[in-house]
Amino acid sequence: MTDHLDPPTSWYRASIAVDPGDCSPLEGEVRADVCVVGGGITGCSAALELAERGYSVVLLEAGEIGHGASGRSGGQILPGLGTDMATVETALGREAARDIWALSREAVRLTAERVERHAIPCDLQWGYLHAAVKPRHVRELAEHRERMARDYDYHDLEMLEGDALRERVVTDAYPAALHEAGAGHLHPLNYTLGLARAAGEAGVALHAHSPVVAIEHGEPARVRTARGTVTADYVVLGTNAYQSGLVPALSGRVMKAANYMIATAPLSEAQAAQVLPHNDALSDANFVLDYYRLSGDRRLIYGGEVSYDGREPKGIQARMDAKIARLFPVLAGIPIEYRWGGDVAITLNRAPDFGRLGSNVYYAQGYSGHGMALAGLAGRLMAEAIAGQAERFDAFAAMPHRRFPGGALLRTPLLVLATTFYKLRDRL
Numbered sequence: 001m002t003d004h005l006d007p008p009t010s011w012y013r014a015s016i017a018v019d020p021g022d023c024s025p026l027e028g029e030v031r032a033d034v035c036v037v038g039g040g041i042t043g044c045s046a047a048l049e050l051a052e053r054g055y056s057v058v059l060l061e062a063g064e065i066g067h068g069a070s071g072r073s074g075g076q077i078l079p080g081l082g083t084d085m086a087t088v089e090t091a092l093g094r095e096a097a098r099d100i101w102a103l104s105r106e107a108v109r110l111t112a113e114r115v116e117r118h119a120i121p122c123d124l125q126w127g128y129l130h131a132a133v134k135p136r137h138v139r140e141l142a143e144h145r146e147r148m149a150r151d152y153d154y155h156d157l158e159m160l161e162g163d164a165l166r167e168r169v170v171t172d173a174y175p176a177a178l179h180e181a182g183a184g185h186l187h188p189l190n191y192t193l194g195l196a197r198a199a200g201e202a203g204v205a206l207h208a209h210s211p212v213v214a215i216e217h218g219e220p221a222r223v224r225t226a227r228g229t230v231t232a233d234y235v236v237l238g239t240n241a242y243q244s245g246l247v248p249a250l251s252g253r254v255m256k257a258a259n260y261m262i263a264t265a266p267l268s269e270a271q272a273a274q275v276l277p278h279n280d281a282l283s284d285a286n287f288v289l290d291y292y293r294l295s296g297d298r299r300l301i302y303g304g305e306v307s308y309d310g311r312e313p314k315g316i317q318a319r320m321d322a323k324i325a326r327l328f329p330v331l332a333g334i335p336i337e338y339r340w341g342g343d344v345a346i347t348l349n350r351a352p353d354f355g356r357l358g359s360n361v362y363y364a365q366g367y368s369g370h371g372m373a374l375a376g377l378a379g380r381l382m383a384e385a386i387a388g389q390a391e392r393f394d395a396f397a398a399m400p401h402r403r404f405p406g407g408a409l410l411r412t413p414l415l416v417l418a419t420t421f422y423k424l425r426d427r428l
Helices: 041-052 085-092 094-117 135-152 162-166 188-201 269-273 316-327 371-386 391-397 407-426
Strands: 028-037 057-060 125-131 157-161 176-185 205-207 212-216 221-225 228-237 255-264 281-284 291-294 300-307 336-346 353-357 361-365
Touching: 028 041, 028 221, 041 057, 041 188, 041 228, 041 371, 057 188, 057 228, 085 094, 085 135, 094 135, 094 176, 094 188, 094 371, 094 391, 135 157, 135 176, 157 162, 176 281, 188 205, 188 371, 228 371, 255 316, 300 316, 353 371, 353 391, 361 371, 371 391
Parallel strands: 028 057, 028 228, 057 205, 125 281, 228 361
Antiparallel strands: 125 176, 157 176, 212 221, 221 228, 255 300, 255 336, 281 291, 291 300, 353 361
16 A cells, blocks of 8 residues: 555554454465455455354465555445446346345445444444535436335435435535435444454464465465465455556456545534534545545544546645535634545446456455445455355356456556546536
8 A cells, every 4th residue: 555645644543443463474384274365354354254164264464454445445334336236237137236236235234243243443333425516416316316216125315405415414515415324434444453353363364564476376376475375275365456466367457546535633523513413424426536424533534536647646635625625614724634545446347356266266356446345245255155155256256347458558548538537527
């Protein structure tokens, strides 16, 4: 994970409340049933599920547990995917799309169950607003609500306008929003560390600061770090945006996108009541969206902007500060105490990419900004597949994916060009 803004420490790192236990680097030769690569939600979830099924598991993380997007995100726990369900319907048909939608709802329930079961102190709260920025969005949100009720039997979306909306978010910026009581938000790093702690208590050997340098495919496979090797019958890849050419077969299937976040100083109760009175999370309906929520100590955690070329956008700090000022004039003079950034992985169609390499390497990646709940489910589904129950994993793996066009040299410029088009469309 690259620290894109100065100072680099995120508020999440500054408010860690979970000790995951021993995570010393891998040393020497180790034998296990499964080697999990990646210490984010995907990897920690898979490791926990596998250990609870009786498998011996070694988890390798290049940095610290939760170092990537799992520990830096907006922390929103939402059903669905990073793309509209219409994309899934077009590819797989209505019935398969309904199955995937049901699984995405299970992902939300699974998150809540794990927080309770493992007593993870991550400030889980319920309530989410998907906000229209312009009249076109209002029509689209209304159509989405109708379609989800009709085609997916989902009735948890309430259209709010006027005073009803201002009771949830105190700003004149949005003409309407869909409120979703069964979605919510949490402290993503403490949640990830809580999963790691639970996995360690279940018997998983956790090894941070152990970047994988090579995977030798075979039965068994061998996963090498600079100071050790894990020989395993199965490998689970939960590297997402940090695969970095480790598995050439996956190159080009996802692209890195850097997002940026800020955290204000803590607000008073009165100030918080003039921002998000019911402690909902919110995302707007733009393609390059902004999103925010209140933290457990009442900071406004605000995210937005995007970069595909690894460089911080010019003027980003001033733009983000100005957005908060326009949305919530009541926060004038409240200092910004933390600024940070991090990379997520997106796919070409914005649907997650699940699959197998050979008979014994499983991967899940490309959540496209929608992975806080879904990554936890991905870990469970890969564990099920390794245990011989692959139907639910295969429901996602059936989704077709193409590599980003342009090859290694032109992929990023083409993606930047496409995103520029959508940014312009957001302004119309």
